[in-house]
Amino acid sequence: MLTELLDAAGPDAAAAIERAAALLREGGLVAFPTETVYGLGADATNPQAIEGVFAAKGRPADNPLIVHVRDLEGMERCAVTDERVRALALAFMPGPLTLVLPARDTVPPIARAGLPTVALRVPDHPVALALLERTGPLVAPSANLSGRPSPTTARHVLDDLQGRIAAVLDGGPCRVGIESTVLDLSGERPAILRPGIIGAAEIAEVIGGEGLVPSDEEREEMASATAGPESHAAPRAPGMKYRHYAPGIPVRLVIADEPPQLLLSGALLLTTESRVDFFPGVRTELLSESTLYEQFRRAEEEGVEEIVVYAAPGELSEGLLNRVRKAAEM
Ligand code: TXA
Numbered sequence: 001m002l003t004e005l006l007d008a009a010g011p012d013a014a015a016a017i018e019r020a021a022a023l024l025r026e027g028g029l030v031a032f033p034t035e036t037v038y039g040l041g042a043d044a045t046n047p048q049a050i051e052g053v054f055a056a057k058g059r060p061a062d063n064p065l066i067v068h069v070r071d072l073e074g075m076e077r078c079a080v081t082d083e084r085v086r087a088l089a090l091a092f093m094p095g096p097l098t099l100v101l102p103a104r105d106t107v108p109p110i111a112r113a114g115l116p117t118v119a120l121r122v123p124d125h126p127v128a129l130a131l132l133e134r135t136g137p138l139v140a141p142s143a144n145l146s147g148r149p150s151p152t153t154a155r156h157v158l159d160d161l162q163g164r165i166a167a168v169l170d171g172g173p174c175r176v177g178i179e180s181t182v183l184d185l186s187g188e189r190p191a192i193l194r195p196g197i198i199g200a201a202e203i204a205e206v207i208g209g210e211g212l213v214p215s216d217e218e219r220e221e222m223a224s225a226t227a228g229p230e231s232h233a234a235p236r237a238p239g240m241k242y243r244h245y246a247p248g249i250p251v252r253l254v255i256a257d258e259p260p261q262l263l264l265s266g267a268l269l270l271t272t273e274s275r276v277d278f279f280p281g282v283r284t285e286l287l288s289e290s291t292l293y294e295q296f297r298r299a300e301e302e303g304v305e306e307i308v309v310y311a312a313p314g315e316l317s318e319g320l321l322n323r324v325r326k327a328a329e330m
């Protein structure tokens with residue numbers, strides 16, 4: 001299969017989006033830009049197309065997908081919503097917040113990995129919204145091969161999925177650069193399953209903050225044990241058991257007031273603005289959500305020996321700290 005590269009940033013954007021929508025309606029797989037990362041889209045009402053998404057990414061069938069919709073009404077057609085959902089929609093939608101809610105049977109079980117819940121979000125990107133307007137709901141996991149960093153440019157998508165998908169809509173680099181915050185509202189109390197740039201404090205302002213951030217113990221349990229009613233055979237947070245965001249080279253995270261002592265000569269150091277000039281002679285770049293995955297991928301291509309991420313305690317956002325930690329996990 002030849003993967004079409006469709007330019008959605010230039011003068012022919014409308015035609016590119018039209019072409020992408022046509023491919024999706026036929027059951028094809030099309031990657032598209034969102035404000036967070038590129039998603040690998042498929043018609044959320046077409047189980048065969050959804051199966052293709054798992055195959056193209058090499059994604060385990062028990063890790064459910066996010067369904068992307070245009071607005072709150074789109075969400076209500078896919079899930080059972082309540083006052084909290086409406087309040088969060090008012091505050092954050094469109095935007096990088098995904099809600100896990102009790103699913104309606106309009107969402108095929110394969111999209112939800114058989115779970116009684118569905119993850120939903122409204123992306124804050126003009127190309128994604130224009131596409132959704134023409135196609136209806138789209139499942140869209142990040143458009144990378146399973147286990148690779150999420151793509152933040154069309155080129156990253158092609159590097160992983162060239163020949164495996166029908167097309168990529170190129171909308172330029174993604175603004176946010178890390179994946180959406182995933183907030184589970186289906187349980188007894190709300191829980192952040194994946195931190196992102198919308199933080200616990202902001203969410204707490206809208207729905208209250210009691211226990212929003214699960215403890216390490218709770219996370220462990222969510223990733224493995226059965227949660228909720230007996231019919232719930234799968235874990236509540238299946239995503240937690242997979243190693244995500246992993247570049248092919250070692251990543252070392254140093255959180256300390258003092259700079260790291262040992263730096264390999266072939267290392268790439270990523271650090272915060274006030275520290276970039278601390279390390280003469282060491283290849284140093286600015287650490288930020290929007291560039292992290294690009295830096296991971298580039299370091300890999302260039303044969304960097306080690307990536308060292310250095311910050312002082314409390315300096316990194318929840319989302320950034322989470323992604324670097326995951327990449328540094330062995
Ligand atoms: O920013 C994003 O969220 C991007 C863009 C493309 O929208 N998408 C994305 O999708 O990161 P993906 O598939 O790479 O990550 C979705 C996460 C996974 O950790 C998955 O386990 C979790 O959401 N998830 C999906 N449905 C769920 C459900 N019903 N219950 C619990 N977790 C769920």
Ligand code: MG
Pocket residue numbers: 141142150
């Ligand atoms: Mg992903």
